[in-house]
Each structure stands twice: as structure tokens, then as C-alpha cells.
Amino acid sequence: MHDPYYVRPPDYRYTLVSEPAYGWWTGTITGNEQMLLGPVRVLVFDEDGNLRRTEETKSYPIPAEWEEIPPRQEHGGVRWIAEAAFKDGSVFIEKYLDRPRHVRSWMPRYPGRAPGEA
8 A cells, every 4th residue: 555645735734613513613712722622522722733632522512502503602501611711713723643543533534544553
């Protein structure tokens, strides 16, 4: 099998936006951090798009209003949104093929194997 060839430069930052139909929400939180709240994990990035930490989604329940079409920005009494000062919006992140398996498990996959993967 051939090694994958990437057309984009290594410092390219991917833009993601909230997509309730796919079960993820994006935005900023306190400390100039970017948040990607997905169906499996919560990923928190710094302002340059570098992964800082991951957390389980159980600490971040989704307000019912966010799952409506079109989504409303009400919080429905969910505390973490106000505590983290979450603001819905685009996030700009780097790709993470060489990160832990729980991150790769729901980030887009590319042809070939990720570095270090058997």
C-alpha cells in the first residue's frame, strides 16, 4: 500500500461548524479555547487549533433546543454553557491522524494508515 499524499500543507487549519444533524456543535469557550462537542468526545483546542484536552460528553449535555430544526440558541437550563461562556461558531483546527485512537475514532479518516498505527 502506498503512503498517503496530502495536498494541504501541514499547518493547514480545517474549519468545522456546528452540524446538529450529525451530532456535533462547535464554538468558543473561556480562555480563547475552541470546543468541538461531538457524539463521542469533547475536544478542546487552543486558539491556534492545537488539541489541548479531551473529555467525555456526559459532562456536556445538549439542550433540547439545540436539536430542533432550525436550532435555537437557548440553553434550557444547562449549566455548562453559561459556566464555559460557550458561543456557537466556527472552529479552526489542525488534523490529528497521529493522535490517540479516541480522537481519530470520530475525526475524518484519510487513505492509508495513520502514523504509528499497525
